[in-house]
Amino acid sequence: MKRILTQLLNLPEVIVESNLQEGQTLILSVSKKAKSAVCLQCGQKSEKLHQNQRYLVKDLPMGDKEVILNVNRRRFKCKKCRKTFSEELDFVGARKRFTHRYAENIVKQLISSNVSNVARNNGLTDEEVNSMLEDVAENVMSIDVSNLKRLGIDEISLVK
Numbered sequence: 001m002k003r004i005l006t007q008l009l010n011l012p013e014v015i016v017e018s019n020l021q022e023g024q025t026l027i028l029s030v031s032k033k034a035k036s037a038v039c040l041q042c043g044q045k046s047e048k049l050h051q052n053q054r055y056l057v058k059d060l061p062m063g064d065k066e067v068i069l070n071v072n073r074r075r076f077k078c079k080k081c082r083k084t085f086s087e088e089l090d091f092v093g094a095r096k097r098f099t100h101r102y103a104e105n106i107v108k109q110l111i112s113s114n115v116s117n118v119a120r121n122n123g124l125t126d127e128e129v130n131s132m133l134e135d136v137a138e139n140v141m142s143i144d145v146s147n148l149k150r151l152g153i154d155e156i157s158l159v160k
């Protein structure tokens, strides 16, 4: 089951450790596959796990189920710097409550609608939709070509 869910989730280098269903919500506990992370300060690879830090992030739905990821953003200890650091996660922005791909999906809906309608249709607040717009803009700004291709011209001009 975990392997199937990992495949269905389809986030690169991410594995589903356990799952829980509550009504219409599927909660997936996930973490990165790698047993190590690279220190941002010095580039040293560390395998010394310091702490597990979990938080909830909204992801794309599966079927008729809302999906919430219980993300483990692990802290490692760097031998060289003697400091702890959090690993990088490429599917969710820092302190964001939704994945990049969830934000992209919401922003795409803005093409043929407006913030208030999209917010209402997805059970979100206007602020949340605006925050997702910012998230997508930041991703595009970081010149990730795959993102640019995925988004298409209309959405890029919309984001500006």
Ligand SMILES: [Zn+2]
Pocket (backbone or CB within 6 Å): 039, 040, 041, 042, 043, 044, 078, 079, 080, 081, 082
């Ligand atoms: Zn270091």
